[in-house]
Ligand code: NAD
């Protein structure tokens with residue numbers, strides 16, 4: 079039996095470890111966190127994150143070979159392998175503020191591992207980190223005077239929220255980076271063995287440490303770049319009566335381009351794309367590559383433009399004033415099937431509408447609590463309503479900001495009847511049947527397609 083510890087019971091720790099534990103019943107897994115409320119929630123029936131399929135796996139493994147605890151020090155002492163999946167947000171102070179990764183949680187964890195270890199261990203970077211972080215970790219951990227040896231591995235996580243369990247059950251690849259020393263390679267092999275319990279060997283890639291660390295940042299940068307590329311084209315489509323869905327389909331049929339990640343939207347959100355690209359930008363600047371930095375920075379700039387463009391298009395279409403108008407936002411989560419609202423474009427649009435003094439109502443099936451938290455002081459000016467029919471009642475407009483499938487099933491005739499006329503729908507996800515909505519009576523504004531409206535002269539004022 080191997081004692082496996084995961085430090086950090088957030089989205090990554092909390093959704094990866096239960097899946098690994100379910101495939102490795104002979105090993106003992108503990109997930110620890112300094113956040114007591116979070117650990118209490120993991121031990122309850124109301125898990126702190128919403129992920130399809132996760133409840134069942136936690137129920138199957140919890141108390142058998144999976145345990146949650148706040149006693150970080152004791153479990154460090156007992157562990158053979160330690161995964162670290164603490165948060166690595168964008169640094170908001172000092173050198174690199176607004177760009178570099180804030181490594182304070184990561185470094186504290188490394189020091190805590192050092193202080194509480196009485197045996198040699200494998201330490202696995204699961205958090206997303208700047209390339210060459212493992213070098214600093216090696217220095218901290220191997221600076222001990224009691225003869226302990228720590229092998230650092232990089233094993234970045236590629237799961238997406240909303241499909242975390244599915245992604246872990248059937249990953250495209252598992253990436254493991256390690257030192258090319260004998261002990262480094264032995265550590266790599268130990269981790270390969272763990273994943274090989276359910277992942278085919280040809281999907282387990284091993285590389286050097288730096289390639290692994292960098293590949294994570296690059297993967298997110300490439301994914302986000304595709305969204306910014308199609309969103310840039312959506313703006314051109316709106317000027318030329320081309321249809322961005324048709325363009326995406328046409329180009330995606332070229333196998334070299336591929337069809338995934340070409341859904342035009344109000345913008346990408348989530349805790350990682352922006353932060354990881356900004357981190358990449360910072361690294362390029364640090365290594366004296368300003369042209370490369372500017373190239374990647376544009377992906378974030380384009381995303382901010384798309385969010386701002388969506389909100390200002392709403393204002394322009396609604397006769398250039400939304401002050402005092404009730405506007406229902408359908409969706410707060412940054413994507414469907416998650417309760418996560420970090421960097422959600424829905425909240426960005428909400429802020430812009432509040433700036434114009436609109437009366438904003440947000441509805442979402444799972445993310446209202448997090449939306450309230452993330453909006454901070456502004457939450458006081460927003461109404462949170464679980465029922466989309468109630469949210470839309472007496473509203474001038476609906477903005478669809480999360481692609482929840484529930485929103486395709488609503489009775490839009492009933493919604494239209496309850497709204498102020500002329501009634502508007504701004505579909506930031508191209509989710510709904512626009513023709514049908516137009517026939518019901520709505521003025522419909524999709525992304526990257528001509529609007530369906532009876533108010534032509536006011537468009538794009
Ligand atoms: P999160 O904020 O949800 O969770 C991190 C947890 O670590 C928190 O619960 C926090 O209390 C805990 N923590 C911080 N310092 C600690 C310490 N010293 N001891 C014990 N616990 C501590 O973050 P997340 O979304 O799970 O992301 C974690 C990392 O994984 C980040 O680097 C992120 O970039 C990366 N990542 C995230 C995703 C995702 O979908 N969210 C996917 C891939 C990679």
Ligand code: UGA
Nearest residue numbers: 235236237238239339340341343345346347348350412413
């Ligand atoms: C993303 C990556 O997909 C994961 O591989 C990675 O592990 C993770 O970031 C991370 O490092 O945190 P995630 O942010 O959970 O996962 O979700 P995505 O499905 O990538 O969606 C990100 C955002 O892009 C969402 O707001 C989504 O609505 C938007 N999106 C996605 C589009 O606007 N268009 C698309 O075609 C695809």
